[in-house]
Amino acid sequence: MQMFFNDNFVCLFMVSGRFSRSMMLFEEANRYVAGGVHSNFRYREPHPIYFSRARGSRIWDVDGNEYIDCVINMGACILGHGYPKVVDAVKDALDYGLTVGLEPDIGVEVSKQLSRMIPSAESVRFSNTxxxxxxxxxxxxxxxxxxxxxxxxxxxxxxxxxxxxxxxxxxxxxxxxxxxxxxxxxxxxxxxxxxxxxxxxxxxxxxxxxxxxxxxxxxxxxxxxxxxxxxxxx
Ligand SMILES: Cc1ncc(COP(=O)(O)O)c(C=O)c1O
Missing domain, CATH: 3.40.640.10 (Type I PLP-dependent aspartate aminotransferase-like (Major domain))
Structure with missing residues (x-):
């Protein structure tokens, strides 16, 4: 096993080391994606690594390399990738209608819970990013x-x-x-x-x-x- 630092940004431990598919995807991305990446901070020399699967503490790139993910989406996936309760809740939400552009009832309950759990969050507003x-x-x-x-x-x-x-x-x-x-x-x-x-x-x-x-x-x-x-x- 090799240690791999992606410009010190994503600290991962890599099991094998081929990147030909990532390289090819980046060549294609340069034709269709503005600047080649959807966030400039994901660009790395000589090309970004493209990920295809994530589960628990592991992620896999398109070349089959396996990593221990020490970043977990900047902390957003703190329970690990594909945590069953989170996945089930997302699936349930699909059954009720994903988004209607109006206030969802569950938004009140979740805000209430967040306010209780985070003393400094007296009130809550959700955002996409x-x-x-x-x-x-x-x-x-x-x-x-x-x-x-x-x-x-x-x-x-x-x-x-x-x-x-x-x-x-x-x-x-x-x-x-x-x-x-x-x-x-x-x-x-x-x-x-x-x-x-x-x-x-x-x-x-x-x-x-x-x-x-x-x-x-x-x-x-x-x-x-x-x-x-x-x-x-x-
Ligand atoms: C500390 C910090 N703040 C804000 C952002 C921006 O978040 P987003 O990419 O969801 O707009 C990021 C993204 O990496 C971040 O790391």
Whole structure:
């Protein structure tokens, strides 16, 4: 068994090592998928690995390589892949109608349970992706505080909403001084004013963090933190 680090991002243990099908799929993807991947953060040199099956703690790629999945969909599949109770609940939901674009009754019960289980979640709103959840949180923080700027960690990834798609993996020559990083947009086409309204905090530097937050304290609506920076290999 070989240890395999996918750019330090997905830490997996690989049993055998052929990738020809993944390579072929990527060639095809380049013709049909914008940028070759559905999320830029899944792109890896020389090509992403394509997965075809997941069960428990294991995932299998299209070349038949088996991995122990240490990431479990960024924690979303914390019970393991294909956990029977989750699978049964999803199957049951299909019988009742998957989505009607209106409020589902079960949404009230689930929100109630989440509020009971998570003391800081006084109220709940579901979203389809982490990006949407972050966007909602930023809107709420701005609405509540009446301030606009968002602080985020250099190297942190919080989805692809414009005001966090900044300085996730900035190039060293553009990133500015280590204790005073400058915001570097991760993509062309972001909203105007992103760089002026996002404050970058260096990871694991308490002194600089205190100074930067203090300098912007009257303008900051929120500070967003990826507590374990899995997207930067922590
Ligand atoms: C910490 C963190 N926040 C937000 C997101 C964005 O989530 P999504 O890809 O569901 O939009 C991710 C995705 O990897 C993430 O790791």
């Amino acid at each position: 982490g990006t949407e959840a972050v966007m909602h949180a930023i809107h709420i923080a701005r609405g509540f505080t009446g301030r606009y700027k968002i602080a985020k960690l250099e190297g942190g990834y919080n989805g692809w909403y414009d005001y966090v798609l900044v300085s996730s993996h900035p190039s060293i020559d553009k990133a500015g001084p280590p204790d005073e990083p400058v915001p570097i947009p991760e993509s062309a086409g972001l909203a105007r004013g992103v760089a002026e309204n996002v404050v970058i905090i260096p990871f694991n530097n308490i002194e600089a963090t205190e100074r930067i937050i203090s300098n912007h304290r009257d303008e900051l609506a929120a500070i967003i933190v990826e507590p374990v920076m899995v997207n930067s290999g922590c």
